[in-house]
Amino acid sequence: xxxxxxxxxxxxxxxxxxxxxxxxxxxxxxxxxxxxxxxxxxxxxxxxxxxxxxxxxxxxxxxxxxxxxxxxxxxxxxxxxxxxxxxxxxxxxxxxxxxxxxxxxxxxxxxxxxxxxxxxxxxxxxxxxxxxxxxxxxxxxxxxxxxxxxxxxxxxxxxxxxxxxxxxxxxxxxxxxxxxxxxxxxxxxxxxxxxxxxxxxxxxxxxxxxxxxxxxxxxxxxxxxxxxxxxxxxxxxxxxxxxxxxxxxxxxxxxxxxxxxxxxxxxxxxxxxxxxxxxxxxxxxxxxxxxxxxxxxxxxxxxxxxxxxxxxxxxxxxxxxxxxxxxxxxxxxxxxxxxxxxxxxxxxxxxxxxxxxxxxxxxxxxxxxxxxxxxxxxxxxxxxxxxxxxxxxxxxxxxxxxxxxxxxxxxxxxxxxxxxxxxxxxxxxxxxxxxxxxxxxxxxxxxxxxxxxxxxxxxxxxxxxxxxxxxxxxxxxxxxxxxxxxxxxxxxxxxxxxxxxxxxxxxxxxxxxxxxxxxxxxxxxxxxxxxxxxxxxxxxxxxxxxxxxxxxxxxxxxxxxxxxxxxxxxxxxxxxxxxxxxxxxxxxxxxxxxxxxxxxxxxxxxx
Amino acid sequence: xxxxxxxxxxxxxxxxxxxxxxxxxxxxxxxxxxxxxxxxxxxxxxxxxxxxxxxxxxxxxxxxxxxxxxxxxxxxxxxxxxxxxxxxxxxxxxxxxxxxxxxxxxxxxxxxxxxxxxxxxxxxxxxxxxxxxxxxxxxxxxxxxxxxxxxxxxxxxxxxxxxxxxxxxxxxxxxxxxxxxxxxxxxxxxxxxxxxxxxxxxxxxxxxxxxxxxxxxxxxxxxxxxxxxxxxxxxxxxxxxxxxxxx
Numbered sequence: 001x002x003x004x005x006x007x008x009x010x011x012x013x014x015x016x017x018x019x020x021x022x023x024x025x026x027x028x029x030x031x032x033x034x035x036x037x038x039x040x041x042x043x044x045x046x047x048x049x050x051x052x053x054x055x056x057x058x059x060x061x062x063x064x065x066x067x068x069x070x071x072x073x074x075x076x077x078x079x080x081x082x083x084x085x086x087x088x089x090x091x092x093x094x095x096x097x098x099x100x101x102x103x104x105x106x107x108x109x110x111x112x113x114x115x116x117x118x119x120x121x122x123x124x125x126x127x128x129x130x131x132x133x134x135x136x137x138x139x140x141x142x143x144x145x146x147x148x149x150x151x152x153x154x155x156x157x158x159x160x161x162x163x164x165x166x167x168x169x170x171x172x173x174x175x176x177x178x179x180x181x182x183x184x185x186x187x188x189x190x191x192x193x194x195x196x197x198x199x200x201x202x203x204x205x206x207x208x209x210x211x212x213x214x215x216x217x218x219x220x221x222x223x224x225x226x227x228x229x230x231x232x233x234x235x236x237x238x239x240x241x242x243x244x245x246x247x248x249x250x251x252x253x254x255x256x257x258x259x260x261x262x263x264x265x266x267x268x269x270x271x272x273x274x275x276x277x278x279x280x281x282x283x284x285x286x287x288x289x290x291x292x293x294x295x296x297x298x299x300x301x302x303x304x305x306x307x308x309x310x311x312x313x314x315x316x317x318x319x320x321x322x323x324x325x326x327x328x329x330x331x332x333x334x335x336x337x338x339x340x341x342x343x344x345x346x347x348x349x350x351x352x353x354x355x356x357x358x359x360x361x362x363x364x365x366x367x368x369x370x371x372x373x374x375x376x377x378x379x380x381x382x383x384x385x386x387x388x389x390x391x392x393x394x395x396x397x398x399x400x401x402x403x404x405x406x407x408x409x410x411x412x413x414x415x416x417x418x419x420x421x422x423x424x425x426x427x428x429x430x431x432x433x434x435x436x437x438x439x440x441x442x443x444x445x446x447x448x449x450x451x452x453x454x455x456x457x458x459x460x461x462x463x464x465x466x467x468x469x470x471x472x473x474x475x476x477x478x479x480x481x482x483x484x485x486x487x488x489x490x491x492x493x494x495x496x497x498x499x500x501x502x503x504x505x506x507x508x509x510x511x512x513x514x515x516x517x518x519x520x521x522x523x524x525x526x527x528x529x530x531x532x533x534x535x536x537x538x539x540x541x542x543x544x545x546x547x548x549x550x551x552x553x554x555x556x557x558x559x560x561x562x563x564x565x566x567x568x569x570x571x572x573x574x575x576x577x578x579x580x581x582x583x584x585x586x587x588x589x590x591x592x593x594x595x596x597x598x599x600x601x602x603x604x605x606x607x
Numbered sequence: 608x609x610x611x612x613x614x615x616x617x618x619x620x621x622x623x624x625x626x627x628x629x630x631x632x633x634x635x636x637x638x639x640x641x642x643x644x645x646x647x648x649x650x651x652x653x654x655x656x657x658x659x660x661x662x663x664x665x666x667x668x669x670x671x672x673x674x675x676x677x678x679x680x681x682x683x684x685x686x687x688x689x690x691x692x693x694x695x696x697x698x699x700x701x702x703x704x705x706x707x708x709x710x711x712x713x714x715x716x717x718x719x720x721x722x723x724x725x726x727x728x729x730x731x732x733x734x735x736x737x738x739x740x741x742x743x744x745x746x747x748x749x750x751x752x753x754x755x756x757x758x759x760x761x762x763x764x765x766x767x768x769x770x771x772x773x774x775x776x777x778x779x780x781x782x783x784x785x786x787x788x789x790x791x792x793x794x795x796x797x798x799x800x801x802x803x804x805x806x807x808x809x810x811x812x813x814x815x816x817x818x819x820x821x822x823x824x825x826x827x828x829x830x831x832x833x834x835x836x837x838x839x840x841x842x843x844x845x846x847x848x849x850x851x852x853x854x
Contacts, residue, residue: 163718170704170715177702180664182690182719182767 005135007253013141015249016148017210020203021226022233022241023155024196029236030172031185031192035413037099038079039200040223041106044216046072046201047208048114051121061124065147065202072201073194075106080193085186086597093359096413097553098596100361100546103219104589111216112582118215121208144206151199152242158195159238168192172236200226220542221265224424227417228272234282243284247271262440266428269421276418277406303601308561316561317471321464330459335575337459337531339568340466344524345544346551346563347470347477348517353549354558354606355481356513357493358407359416362423363548365403366518368430368540370396370525372437375446375535386451389526396522401514408510411496423545430537442536449530466527470564473520477560480516481607489513490558543585550592556602565603616675617642617771617802618663623672625658625826632658633669634826640771645793645803647813647834649843650823656806657699659823660775663804664696665689677770691719695769695801699776701760705749709740712748712759716766726766733762736795754785761792765801772796774805778812790816814838 021043028036049071053064083102087095125143129136159165170178171188179185204222208214229248233240248268255267275282324333345367353359370392377388403426407418430437437443449456449465456465480486488509491499500506529535551570555562570591574584595602618640625633632655640646650656661667662674665686674682681689690696695716703712713733717726734741737758743751748759757777764772777793778786786809794816797803807813814820814834822830822843830843837843 166711166715167718169707170718173704173706174702176666177698177704178715179666179686180690180696180698180702181715181763182687184685184687 003134004257005133007257008250009135009137009141011250011253012246013144013210013249014253015229015246016144017203017206017245018225018229018248019148019242019245020151020199020206021222022229022245023151023238024199025226025230026233026236026238026241027168027192027196029230030238031168031175031188032084032095033236034084034095034099035227035230035235035417036196037096037223038083038102038106039099039196039226040219040221041103041110042072042075042079042197042200043204043207043222043226044107044110044214044219045075045204047121047204047214047218048110049201050205050208051114051119051214054121054124055119064124065205068201068205069198072204073198075201076193076197077190079197080190083593085189090596090600093412093416094596094600096416097359097549098593100549101589101592101596103223104546104585104592107216107219108582108586108589110219112586114216116216116582118213120212121205121214122212123209125209140209144210147202147206151202155195155238164188164191224265224420225268228268228421231272231417232275232283234284237282237284240282240284244282247283262432263428265424266432269425269428272421273406273418273425276410276414276421280410280414303556303605305556305559305605305607306603308604313561320467324460324463332576333459333463335572336568337463337466338575339571340463340470340564341524341528341531342548342551342571343470343564343567344466344473344520345548346555346567347474347560348519348521348524349548350552350555350558350560350563351477351489351517352513353552354556355486355493356489356510358419358510358513359549360404360419361416361542361545361549362404362419362421362426363521364540364542364544365423365426366396366400366521367525367528367544368426368535368537369399370522371529371535371540372430372443372525373522374526375443375529376436378447378530379443379445384453385447385449385530389449389523389530392526392529393519393523396525397515397518400518400522401511404514405507405511408507420542420545423542427537427541437537440536442534442539443529444534446529446533446535448533449527462531469523469527473523474560474564477516477520481558481560485509485512546592547588550588550595552602553595553600554591554602556604556606558607559602559604560607562602562604615642616640617677618804619673619675620659620662621673621675623662623669623674625655625662625667625669627658632826633662633672636672636823636826636828638821638828638831640802640804641819642770642802643797643800644818645797645805645816647810647817647820648804648806648823649808649810649813649820650806651808653825654823655826656808656823657775660696660699660773660806663689663773664694687719690767693768693770695764695767695772697757697760697764697772697774697777700779701753701756703748703751703756703759703763705747707748708745709748709751709759710744713740713744713763713766716763717768719767725768729766729768733765736765736792736799737762754781754788757781757785757789758792761789761796765796769801771802771804774803776806776808778807778809786812810843811838 021039025036025039028034046068050064050068053059053067079102083098084095087098123140125139129138159169167183167188170183171185175185229245230241232247233244251267251271252264256264327333349360349363373395374388374392377383377391378385403422407415410418431440449462456462488504491504492506492509496506551566552563554570555566574587616639620636620638623633623636648656648659662669665684673680676692681692704715713730720726740758740762777789781789790812793803805813814837817834820834820837821828
């Protein structure tokens with residue numbers, strides 16, 4: 001067994017790597033009030049630049065480091081120029097969503113260019129370790145510590161003693177005032193993106209060397225870790241980000257020592273949620289805190305929804321209902337069935353993110369809860385399938401609301417981060433709670449759908465079954481939106497302070513939204529599990545959450561019919577055109593980016 | 608007092624029309640700020656005063672009309688370039704950099720300058736105008752009182768050695784004691800040869816130190832003239848001084 005000192009060293013080294021990420025995130029947040037979800041992609045690109053340099057160009061280490069820093073900085077500049085600058089002046093959440101889209105696109109490009117297979121990234125350093133106390137330190141540990149320390153010192157010097165550094169600080173403290181002093185804030189933005197990305201890329205290189213392993217999928221985790229560290233230290237606070245990173249590294253290292261590797265991320269996200277709930281401004285926030293985020297944390301582009309009279313909706317439903325009589329190919333029906341299931345997720349998210357303005361990035365967790373509930377009820381308790389799906393809806397509604405509860409007191413960006421973390425926690429709980437969920441192996445042999453003993457197995461029957469559920473829940477949601485409840489939800493979204501001063505209990509209405517939305521998503525997950533007959537902790541992953549958000553934005557936030565059409569387009573079209581799976585995610589990312597840029601109100605307008 | 612010679616205009620707005628989306632804020636707004644004077648733009652809430660400031664500083668671009676500074680059309684320039692031409696800004700609500708020291712704030716005022724020695728010299732000069740700030744140089748600007756912050760904001764604008772300083776409601780939110788002090792300081796800055804264009808809601812105060820005044824009402828100039836004339840003008844007394852005693 002390795003010593004505690006070893007775990008401490010390991011924690012600090014990993015913390016150092018996180019610090020390189022978190023400092024960049026803090027810099028970017030400082031000058032542009034943006035949580036850059038594409039940061040992990042820069043980190044991956046940095047790692048792959050390093051891999052190309054080491055494995056193909058055989059560059060010496062200093063050259064590799066320079067190449068990685070320069071390449072990543074360039075990527076940062078491109079992201080700033082083409083992804084974010086065009087969005088200046090739009091609502092705050094728009095650039096955040098754009099960085100999500102950018103990260104989808106970048107990760108997918110890396111995956112297409114380098115294949116999803118992992119690569120070894122040898123460190124080129126001598127393989128010696130020396131003893132100190134009860135632990136050992138290797139050359140790579142020292143290199144990582146040195147790079148972390150040097151970067152921190154250079155950054156400090158830059159911010160404190162150079163004119164540009166002053167401009168960065170001034171911009172971070174008051175962007176408008178900085179402009180009025182003659183600071184070119186666009187240039188500041190570029191500089192900050194370049195520096196942050198160089199550090200992020202270096203972090204990717206060092207991680208690759210540390211574990212001698214890189215793969216494209218590490219992007220998302222890296223973003224999350226950086227965000228956790230940044231939030232722990234207080235968003236935008238650079239020294240805080242460094243300390244937060246070291247704390248995160250240590251928490252993870254000790255946690256793994258106690259419980260095992262598969263718990264690593266669980267600690268990170270629980271730490272995040274605890275900090276968000278107890279000290280949303282971070283551990284080191286000064287008494288004079290950042291002003292609260294503007295209320296417009298939502299992505300509601302002002303627009304008139306496209307009018308959709310009830311007869312037209314009924315006609316659309318009728319067409320959808322008779323489609324199986326016309327279409328013979330089961331493949332097409334299966335695709336549409338899939339679209340209906342995503343549409344259930346879509347109407348759920350469009351309610352929570354669109355109508356109530358709580359941009360949730362953990363929505364796949366509701367599917368997972370529903371899926372596991374229905375699967376385990378039928379397999380372990382012998383509950384009939386129809387009943388189990390209904391139960392899946394209720395459990396997802398209840399448990400989902402309970403889990404989202406900590407996020408209710410948060411606003412804007414913080415809701416997004418918190419729900420993302422909660423979603424990850426659910427996925428990790430499924431992975432680790434083996435006695436209930438069967439752990440990483442997943443759940444096999446989930447029985448097919450049946451209702452009152454009648455099997456629903458043909459493509460046609462399943463199609464009608466899901467369409468019927470969707471129609472009922474969508475109609476219910478439309479009815480709710482027109483009621484007093486719907487008005488209260490929109491009031492919470494548009495101005496929560498005003499809503500509260502008119503006597504709307506925010507928590508209660510947010511809970512009602514999560515209950516309503518959780519039910520639809522849970523049903524969708526439940527049905528899905530019976531259709532797949534196998535699920536595991538990765539079936540309902542974070543990518544699904546982001547796909548759901550893209551569906552919702554495509555249709556128009558809060559727009560029930562829009563969510564359904566959005567789902568048909570995003571799920572159905574790539575299927576019909578037989579787009580290869582790896583290009584699909586690329587398409588989703590691009591669709592998200594183009595929508596945010598050119599049609600933020602979606603196809604059918606926000607409601 | 609030069610009554611007959613036409614003063615040289617340092618800043619000129621000519622038939623400016625500004626919009627916020629579909630809402631028009633300025634209607635053919637024209638005004639002149641002669642070199643060496645204090646010109647005050649008066650008006651109530653939502654009259655378009657602060658928007659005028661944004662137009663001059665290039666923070667907002669008008670739909671039509673020209674903005675000339677020292678004879679040059681600055682309408683197409685970005686804010687940093689406009690600042691470099693010699694315009695200093697004292698923003699509404701002061702807008703200091705709260706986590707920077709007073710000294711750093713002052714030096715940020717000289718951001719566009721490259722003459723380091725002259726900047727150091729000007730720091731001393733500014734501190735003679737605002738001696739109180741000398742004791743506060745190392746203090747974080749966010750911890751100062753409102754009046755002290757206003758001084759820092761004015762001193763910061765001076766550090767750019769501007770030809771013109773634009774002040775947006777410099778007396779807003781200050782205690783009456785400080786209001787007089789700030790007005791004295793504005794007059795003192797003007798005596799140093801700096802032209803001043805100030806936006807004010809408090810007409811009687813502003814006109815005490817101004818040479819000329821313009822009155823803006825829902826985006827249109829409804830009155831203009833010498834400060835002394837405006838102070839006794841019945842219309843402005845009714846509309847803006849609320850019948851109070853004019854100086």
